């Protein structure tokens with residue numbers, strides 16, 4: 001069984017680790033233009049000082065159980081991808097696209113380098129204000145606000161939700177109470193006029209990745225209109241009308257890995273329909289999807305998630 005995975009972020013690596021656990025003989029070719037995996041979900045704990053930023057980066061070359069191909073997937077056809085600067089065509093029995101979402105904006109808090117720069121700016125600022133004015137903003141701003149307040153309790157930290165999609169309201173709601181307990185102000189008003197020494201951050205928008213714009217996604221199997229080509233992760237979730245969160249990426253990655261493993265071992269491709277499709281209860285599904293992300297104290301949860309990621313995904317893929 002040969003699988004080409006485009007994108008080694010949360011969705012791509014989790015899919016790969018689950019597939020290799022179920023089908024140890026599978027050959028996985030992981031295509032990513034960056035030489036390192038970045039664990040975006042861990043950025044808030046690095047900002048809070050619970051881990052070093054460099055601990056969130058892991059070189060793909062050290063993942064001994066896969067073949068890393070340093071290239072940008074540029075197009076998809078049949079069971080192959082075309083790459084921009086690597087081998088012209090990479091084909092497999094299956095192609096799994098997991099390129100994340102396209103993020104547009106002036107503040108880059110989803111990369112380790114961008115988050116380190118943001119921390120430096122925040123050190124110098126007296127107040128830090130996040131301004132949300134997008135239907136589908138890049139998630140993570142609320143965890144970053146939380147980390148900054150935890151690290152610099154003396155600074156004013158506020159979130160101004162001028163405009164946002166309903167699913168994000170849903171996501172933010174259970175989190176509000178925790179945030180206000182540590183002194184973060186959240187309101188639906190534009191921020192006050194910027195005073196000297198304040199940092200105002202316009203939260204970027206997330207759109208489907210260019211590789212995914214023309215793709216259709218089946219809500220049960222995540223298969224695209226191309227036979228045995230699948231789309232998972234942030235772009236897939238947005239296309240399915242779900243919020244682009246890591247928990248959703250993990251759900252899709254494990255569902256798909258189980259289905260492909262079953263086809264490889266028993267010759268049957270079968271996917272358990274998720275609740276929202278089976279019962280038509282989208283609200284309940286969203287609640288399930290977002291519960292672990294939003295309930296409780298985010299930083300403590302995220303540190304636990306980071307330890308799990310290293311122990312259950314990175315180490316096994318490294319052959320340790």
Ligand SMILES: Cc1cc2nc3c(=O)[nH]c(=O)nc-3n(C[C@H](O)[C@H](O)[C@H](O)COP(=O)(O)OP(=O)(O)OC[C@H]3O[C@@H](n4cnc5c(N)ncnc54)[C@H](O)[C@@H]3O)c2cc1C
Nearest residue numbers: 007008009010011040073099100110140233234245246247
């Ligand atoms: C600061 C922050 C905190 C967050 N906290 C949480 C949280 O607490 N809980 C939660 O559930 N979610 C959280 N999220 C959201 C979560 O990180 C994302 O939903 C998740 O990373 C999406 O996974 P992904 O694999 O789709 O994309 P990514 O993790 O962004 O990975 C995409 C990968 O694809 C590669 N790539 C891009 N283009 C190409 C191409 N053309 N060819 C090949 N490879 C390509 C990229 O280099 C990258 O390695 C947070 C996000 C941020 C920014």
